[in-house]
Structures are given as structure tokens and as C-alpha cells.
Amino acid sequence: MELGDIDRVAVLGAGNMGHGIAEVVALAGYDVRMRDIEEDIVEEGYDQMAWSLEKLAEKGLVDEDPETVLARVETTVDLREAVADADLVIEVAPEQMSIKKEVFAEVDDYAPEDAILASNTSSLSITEIASATDRPGQVVGTHFFNPPVKMDLVEVIYGAETTDETAELAYAFVEAIDKTPIYVRKDVNGFVVNSVLGPFGDEAAWMVSEGEATVEQADAAMVHRKGYPMGPFELSDLTGIDIGYHVRKEAGKPIPPIVQEKVDAGDLGQKTGRGYYEYEDGEGTTYE
Ligand code: 3HC
Numbered sequence: 001m002e003l004g005d006i007d008r009v010a011v012l013g014a015g016n017m018g019h020g021i022a023e024v025v026a027l028a029g030y031d032v033r034m035r036d037i038e039e040d041i042v043e044e045g046y047d048q049m050a051w052s053l054e055k056l057a058e059k060g061l062v063d064e065d066p067e068t069v070l071a072r073v074e075t076t077v078d079l080r081e082a083v084a085d086a087d088l089v090i091e092v093a094p095e096q097m098s099i100k101k102e103v104f105a106e107v108d109d110y111a112p113e114d115a116i117l118a119s120n121t122s123s124l125s126i127t128e129i130a131s132a133t134d135r136p137g138q139v140v141g142t143h144f145f146n147p148p149v150k151m152d153l154v155e156v157i158y159g160a161e162t163t164d165e166t167a168e169l170a171y172a173f174v175e176a177i178d179k180t181p182i183y184v185r186k187d188v189n190g191f192v193v194n195s196v197l198g199p200f201g202d203e204a205a206w207m208v209s210e211g212e213a214t215v216e217q218a219d220a221a222m223v224h225r226k227g228y229p230m231g232p233f234e235l236s237d238l239t240g241i242d243i244g245y246h247v248r249k250e251a252g253k254p255i256p257p258i259v260q261e262k263v264d265a266g267d268l269g270q271k272t273g274r275g276y277y278e279y280e281d282g283e284g285t286t287y288e
Helices: 016-027 039-058 065-070 078-081 098-108 126-130 164-176 193-209 215-225 232-239 240-250 257-265
Strands: 008-012 033-035 073-076 088-091 117-118 139-143 153-158 180-182
Touching: 008 016, 008 078, 016 033, 016 039, 016 065, 016 098, 033 039, 039 073, 078 098, 088 098, 098 117, 098 126, 117 126, 117 164, 117 215, 126 139, 139 164, 153 164, 164 180, 193 215, 193 232, 193 240, 193 257, 215 232, 232 240, 240 257
Parallel strands: 008 033, 008 088, 033 073, 088 117, 117 139, 153 180
Antiparallel strands: 139 153
């Protein structure tokens, strides 16, 4: 398969990353089927995509009007229907290996034989995910960053059996959707970015858990003194506290108490209206 053969893309997941990736792909002119397991999750994702496209249009950041882009997006809760005629499938399921493998086994049964199967996993082994299929050579990692529509980078990750043809096609596709790909040739936990970013969030979470700093101090220090666009807690609220939780769990790493506390309370960040900061009333960060 060549880049020109990719017309139809299936995105499996309509949460923050799923609808963001579907948006980027649709913005580049591709037909997209966005699928999640429940109707209301799919609808919420679609609405957020519409909100985002409106924002981009208001600021003159996109050439087409939101309706034209949205017309390229179909939604479904049926996995079989989503992947049946897809040339590329991008899986954006929760960060748990058992779920990823289940999804890939099912996709392998229903997607066309020559389709490329990509995972947006943040840190899990592409090799192991690919082992759930009969086409491990056609499985590759495409790791986007949150929010996909604003973040330029995408990691293109080789599993042990990923062919060069597959990885090169994924790389070309990432360029075609106006993002900047980098190859990650070693299938190590966290790949490149999260291997570097993980300790940033971890150190901050342990410091706060042990009473050595407050959430606001850690964020303010990184933003105002170090010039980061967001501090570790604000970033975690953006990406979802549960994502970092599952990444640590799957890697067998200890969970900092402050993270456990938030997960137990269901305060997962912006998406639930409350995480390390409050968002329900539009308050957001309070460290400034
Ligand atoms: N679509 C459209 N507009 C959006 C948007 C979206 N998805 N998300 C935010 N906006 C809008 C806001 O509503 C706001 O609009 P307004 O101007 O009308 O109020 C505007 O964008 C915010 O603009 P700002 O000028 O304040 O911020 P920037 O656009 O300059 O930057 C940012 C925002 C890109 C999120 C920046 O803060 C940043 O880079 N943060 C760090 C993000 C990051 O590191 N992401 C990676 C996380 S790790 C990850 O994803 C890996 C995974 O595996 C866990």
C-alpha cells in the first residue's frame, strides 16, 4: 500500500485524543469513521470536535468552514462497521494492554487485509499489541499529543515485527496530515517523549504527596521560572489524571498518593470538571 491508497481512516475512540485525532485527519481531507463503545461518548466527542473547529475557524486558522470538515466524519458504535473499508485504523482505546489486545484482535478480523493498524498508545509495547493480530508487520505506533489539533509532534513507533514499508507509510501519513513525525525504533516503555516527560510528572506528584511543595508552587515554578507552557499538574489535568495512572500501573510503577486520591475521587482533570484544579465554573488554574 502507498500513501495515495489511503482514503478512509477509522479512529477507534472518541475521548480527548480520539476526537482530536479524528479532527486532525478530517482537516487534512480524509474521510473518517470515529467509533467508541457508547453512543453518548461518540456524541460528546463529535460535539467537542465541532467546538474545536469553530474555535479554529473564528481565529482564521483553518481554510474550510467547520461544516465542510465535519461532513467528512461519520460516527458509529459498531467496530466492524468502523473498520470494514478502512485503509488505516488508528486505535485510541484506554491505556490497558488487555483492552488494546482485545481491540486489535477484533480489528484484525474485520479490517481489510492490507489495512495498516496503528495504536496511539502512550507507552505500551507495540510488539505485544501486534501479537494479538495475524499481521504484526502491519502494526505500528502513531503516538499523538494532547491536544492533537495544536501539538505538532507524532511518534511513529516500530514494534519488533513492524516492516519498514508500514513505518514509512505511517510516517508519510503523519506528514500528510500536517504533523511532524519522528521515528522511535526501540519499542521501550514510554517511547521517547513519555520516557522524558514521565519523571517530570512523577517527581512533582511525589513532592506534593510528601508535603514538600503544593500543586500551585510546582506548576508556577515550571511555568514562570522554567518557561514551560504548563506545569506538571496543569498538564496532567489536560491529558487526564487516569491516563498517567494507568501508564504507571501497566509499567508496575508505584502510584503517588495524590494521584491515587484523585483517581479514587473520580476527579480526573478538565474532562470531569475537576482535577488538581476546578474547571466546572471556568476557573482553571489558580497558580498565577
Ligand atoms: N481546539 C481549538 N482550540 C483550542 C483547543 C482545541 N482542542 N484547546 C484549546 N483551545 C483554545 C482555548 O480555548 C483558547 O481559546 P481562546 O484564545 O479563545 O481563549 C486557546 O486555544 C488557548 O490558547 P493559548 O494561547 O492560551 O494557548 P496556546 O494555544 O498557545 O497553547 C497549548 C495551548 C498548546 C495546550 C499549550 O499550553 C501547551 O503546549 N501545553 C502543553 C501541552 C503538552 O505538553 N501536551 C502533551 C501532553 S503529553 C501527551 O499528550 C502524551 C500522552 O501520551 C499522555
